[in-house]
Amino acid sequence: MPASVYVVSIDPQASTVWWANRITDLPFDFSQEHESPENLQVLKDAGARVHVIANQKGGVGKTTTTLNLGAVVADVLKTSNKGLQHVFIDTPGSLQDENLLLEALKFAHDVIVPMPPEGLAFDPTARTIQKVIVPTGLPFKVVVNNWDPRDGTADLVDTQEYIDAQGWPRAQTVIRRYKVHTRASVEGRVVTQYPKNRVAMEAREDFFRLALEMGYGGRA
Numbered sequence: 001m002p003a004s005v006y007v008v009s010i011d012p013q014a015s016t017v018w019w020a021n022r023i024t025d026l027p028f029d030f031s032q033e034h035e036s037p038e039n040l041q042v043l044k045d046a047g048a049r050v051h052v053i054a055n056q057k058g059g060v061g062k063t064t065t066t067l068n069l070g071a072v073v074a075d076v077l078k079t080s081n082k083g084l085q086h087v088f089i090d091t092p093g094s095l096q097d098e099n100l101l102l103e104a105l106k107f108a109h110d111v112i113v114p115m116p117p118e119g120l121a122f123d124p125t126a127r128t129i130q131k132v133i134v135p136t137g138l139p140f141k142v143v144v145n146n147w148d149p150r151d152g153t154a155d156l157v158d159t160q161e162y163i164d165a166q167g168w169p170r171a172q173t174v175i176r177r178y179k180v181h182t183r184a185s186v187e188g189r190v191v192t193q194y195p196k197n198r199v200a201m202e203a204r205e206d207f208f209r210l211a212l213e214m215g216y217g218g219r220a
């Protein structure tokens, strides 16, 4: 029986690989496929729902979102025994590798676009959505990631208003900024492996909520 979740990276820079290789007891199957994106067809043919995480701006949280969504969905489905159900694809954060992103989108059922609440991210995110995602006709959702509640709501509200003004579908869930996420990427840990303290529980709830909202299964 294959795992219920498969995470793929097609980012040649491969921070996902570096991260995934450090995680002990990965809760999902994982592979790097930037040299052979046609392998994605096999996963789609297996009947799985394929989700591409995309934004051609680096550092917006694609890898963080991919691995942690993969982890929470695997956690929710761990007793389901229905074989492979969801594939999450991490993609490059650069314009040079646009062909790889386009290749991944051929196999996708939907697209998640992480975006931090900062003005610098607006234009590159808009380019990815308008030039790359919208022409595919795929359903997509923009997810605000890396909002620090201690900064107040002004930047968050500005970003949400910008997204809404563009007419882009936006996730209600906001992924907050927590040091535990940044540290986890260094230590090789996904949210479902965080220590059981209050802050870590809050941090992982954002990903459980996002999975539920996206319809990937979940719990409130």
Ligand SMILES: Nc1ncnc2c1ncn2[C@@H]1O[C@H](COP(=O)(O)OP(=O)(O)O)[C@@H](O)[C@H]1O
Pocket (backbone or CB within 6 Å): 015, 057, 058, 059, 060, 061, 062, 063, 064, 065, 093, 145, 146, 147, 175, 176, 177, 178, 179, 180, 181, 182, 183, 185
């Ligand atoms: N919600 C968050 N809270 C804290 N740190 C975050 C969060 N999202 C991303 N980061 C950190 O920001 C950096 C860039 O994130 P990453 O997922 O690698 O972006 P991308 O894959 O889009 O380049 C990493 O160090 C990551 O740990």
Ligand SMILES: [Mg+2]
Pocket (backbone or CB within 6 Å): 011, 015, 016, 062, 063, 064, 090, 091, 093
């Ligand atoms: Mg990345």
